[in-house]
Amino acid sequence: MNKPVLTSALSPMKEISGGAAYLADPHDVDNIREGFEKIIEDEAYRTELVRSGTENIKRFKPDVVARQYAYLYEQILAST
Numbered sequence: 414m415n416k417p418v419l420t421s422a423l424s425p426m427k428e429i430s431g432g433a434a435y436l437a438d439p440h441d442v443d444n445i446r447e448g449f450e451k452i453i454e455d456e457a458y459r460t461e462l463v464r465s466g467t468e469n470i471k472r473f474k475p476d477v478v479a480r481q482y483a484y485l486y487e488q489i490l491a492s493t
Contacts, residue, residue: 417462419448431472433465 418434420426427436435448452459471477 415463415467417452417459418466419445419452431465431469433462433469435462 418430419437420430420434421439422436423439426434430436435452437448438444452462
């Protein structure tokens with residue numbers, strides 16, 4: 414079962430999350446609490462995080478990553 418994500422607003426987590434997570438300031442306890450409260454209390458927001466997270470994880474499937482590396486290697490070889 415997929416879950417909503419709350420993570421750090423710092424790199425690399427904000428880039429990895431692809432907009433599919435609540436991004437909290439890891440140095441601000443109140444902001445972290447606000448994030449958890451929003452996820453718990455706002456069903457539509459929580460549902461959207463889960464939906465967008467399900468889409469985001471597709472970027473990290475092994476075949477997708479392998480194609481990206483292959484393309485990168487082809488570009489490097491073509492430029493030499």
